[in-house]
Amino acid sequence: MPIVAQSSTETDWVSRFADEVIADSERRAPGTKHRGAPAAPAIVVASGISPSGPVHLGNLREVMTPHLVADEIRRRGHEVRHLISWDDYDRFRKVPFGVDGVDESWAEYIGRPLTSVPAPKGSPHPNWAEHFKAALVESLAELGVQYEGIDQTEMYTSGAYREQILLAMRKRGEIDAILARFRTKKDPGKDGRSGPDPKRQKQQKSQKPVDEAELEAAEGSGAATEDDGTGSAGYFPYKPYCGGCDKDLTTVTAYDDDTTALTYTCAACGFTETVRLSEFDRGKLVWKVDWPMRWAYEGVVFEPSGVDHSSPGSSFQVGKDICPIFGGERPIGPMYAFVGISGMAKMSSSKGGVPTPADALKIMEAPLLRWLYARRRPNQAFKIAFDQEIQRLYDEWDRLAAKVTDGTVLPADAAAYSRAVRTAAGELPGTPRPMPYRTLASVVDITGGHDEQTVRILSELDPANPVGDLDEVRPRLDRAENWITTQVPADQRTVVRTEPDKELLASLDDEARESLRLLLEGLDSHWSLEGLTTLVYGVPKVMAGLAPDAKPTPELKVAQRTFFALLYRLLVTRETGPRLPTLLLAVGTDRVRKLLGA
Incomplete structure (x- = not known):
């Protein structure tokens, strides 16, 4: 099926954001439309992922929202870059619960950069960040997400941000004054400039109450809770990692703008030193300054964020006024809502943690998972099924596919389906003969996955058009089998009697x-x-x-x-x-x- 560019009159949310992003990009780079003008720069959309533990299905919305918008922009013929910042220079905040190969001894690394924390025992990866990053990278490839990765450890330690860091330190008084407005006002923004985004406030008020599991699944980057740089010696928007213990439990005690001499002490080990910040690359800007700095550095036009970044005084709100200091402006940034999990209690692969994209892709095909993110506006919460609800979800998906085929589908539903099954680069792999998921699950439940019995039963479902080879119903068959074996409790599995009652x-x-x-x-x-x-x-x-x-x-x-x-x-x-x-x-x-x- 050919890829068709979506019209700006489409009713789906992706098209509307694509319209806004393209228009905003043209506003930022005027003079590129007339004959002979230089080619317009690539439109930049961005995501940020902190690999501080298993990257779960709530975090995936941080990637899928800009991916879908970027892909729509590509379909329209524009050049677009989707950047994913791997925030692996964030501090290690806490030892996550229930991760294989990790015990309480990892608490000694709290405060270090994620790339300086050992990977879980038995991992083939060199450090903590790379271990958890690897699983998401594999899942994004299966989901058809095209992106450019930016390693923040490399960016900071290579000195790429040195001029921005020195600028932030020179402008620390101005930055501190901006932050002060948010520190002292419960509802900042009376001046019309620094307050919360009214659209985001409306989105937050519309959210339904969520349970603790959903709150856990919605938790964003650990950087969202970092301090803003305020200390007893004054305000400094930069935090060094200690030269003695490599932790960020440091306090800047003095800084000279002319020489860039910076003195800090460490509360963890007592180490102190004076360095030249113009030559020093073992530290980072505090989060509320780091994020708007990167908006300007990368020219980001669109970047969504979770609820934790959207309250009054949070990083997204403050960033609006800080970004211009670095010569940029805040991107279009919709707030995305919670992604809950239906049947999470039955999870076994996450050992008590919230499920990851890799967990979901074991039990559902990539187009279905893409569809769940594409069909709901970012501010709408939804759940991903790991329990019996997955059968109903697949039934709904198959009915949608049938409507697309017979031409009775509504435009917005057609757009969501198109975004699920293909990207601008082409069609995603699918099942040649998509038999009902509940039927396949029942068959593998009864046969225990025995291939010969499975193909016999499937061939008898429709004698006029029998299944001749299991490859016809794969990968859906494999996903159904994984669901039965990993998500259905043993006491709910089907065991056929051997003798009559x-x-x-x-x-x-x-x-x-x-x-x-x-x-x-x-x-x-x-x-x-x-x-x-x-x-x-x-x-x-x-x-x-x-x-x-x-x-x-x-x-x-x-x-x-x-x-x-x-x-x-x-x-x-x-x-x-x-x-x-x-x-x-x-x-x-x-x-x-x-x-x-x-």
């Missing part, structure tokens, strides 16, 4: 026996998914003296539930289980006859 069969009344006889009598002539669906729903209708295609009544629905419960008890010992037509196909005619007392 003679005691239960002997206790049945004549009506129950007759319903089983009717079912067994119709097996051969109804042996397909559609046929067995008609049969299992039709038996209670016939028992009630109705035609097999009669519309169900409330009384009939009760009779059907009773009949289904009996079949489940006789086949899998419980009163619930996979959809009965799928279960019957999986068990096979001979075994069904045996277990039902034929």
Whole structure:
């Protein structure tokens, strides 16, 4: 299917932001439209990820929001750069709970740069930051996210920001005055310049209450909670990492603008030294100055951020007034809302932590995960399903695909679908024959992933168009199998009886026996998914003296539930289980006859 540029009249949020970003970029770089003018510079959108622990699905919104906007801009023929700043020069704030290979001894590294903290035991990576960065890099490749990575440890330690650091120190009085307005006012912005963004305030007020798990999943970069540089010796927007212990528990005690001589002491080890800041590269600007400095340095036009950056006095609000000091302006920056997890308690791979993109991609295909971020506006919270809800989610996705195919889809839904299945670079890999996820999950649940049994059952679902090879239903089949094996508790897995329940069969009344006889009598002539669906729903209708295609009544629905419960008890010992037509196909005619007392 060809890639079609989205019209600016589209109703989806991505197109609207793309319109704003393109217009703002042209405003910032005027004079590039006339004949003979130099080519317009690439439009810059940005994300920031602090690899301080597992990068979870809440953090992924920090990447997916600008990715989707950048991709739309590319589709329209513009050059765009999506920068991801790896904030690996942030301090190590705390030891995350439940990470394999990490114990309480890692507390001794609190205060060091993330790139100076050892990786978890057994990791092939050289340090903490690289360990957690690697998993996200792999997931972004699978998701089709095109970006340019910027390593902040490298930027700071190479001296790339030296002039910006010296400028911030010269302008520290001006920066301090800006911060002071936010420190002393509960609701800053009476002057119309330094206050919170009204749109963001409205977005925050519209958020629904969230539980603790969602708050954890929404937690942003650790840098968001850093101090702003205020100390007893005055205000200094720069914090050195100690030359004795490599921690940032330092206080600048003196600075000379002419010589750039800077003196600091360390509260952790007592080390003190005087350095020339014009030659010193072992420290960084405090977060509320670092972020707006980078907006100017990189020319960022669009960068979203989480709720933690959006309250009065937070980094995004303060950055509006600090960025001009560095010769730039604050980017368009929508606030993004929480990403919750449905069924998170069943997670095993994260060992108690919130799930990561890699965890999600084990149980769902990349286009589906992309769709979850594309179909909701950034300020709308949503949940990602790890429980039974994933089956309903896949049903919704398949219905959307069918509407796209037959041309009945709404424009905004079509746009979200297009953004999910392809990027400006091309189509994402998909399943050639996307059978219902719930069906595939039921089959692998019953077969235990046995390939020969699986292909036999799948081939019988639609005898007129049988599945001949499992590759036809991959990778969706593999995702469904991973979901069954990692997310469904053992006591909810399906175990088919090996022998009939003679005691239960002997206790049945004549009506129950007759319903089983009717079912067994119709097996051969109804042996397909559609046929067995008609049969299992039709038996209670016939028992009630109705035609097999009669519309169900409330009384009939009760009779059907009773009949289904009996079949489940006789086949899998419980009163619930996979959809009965799928279960019957999986068990096979001979075994069904045996277990039902034929």
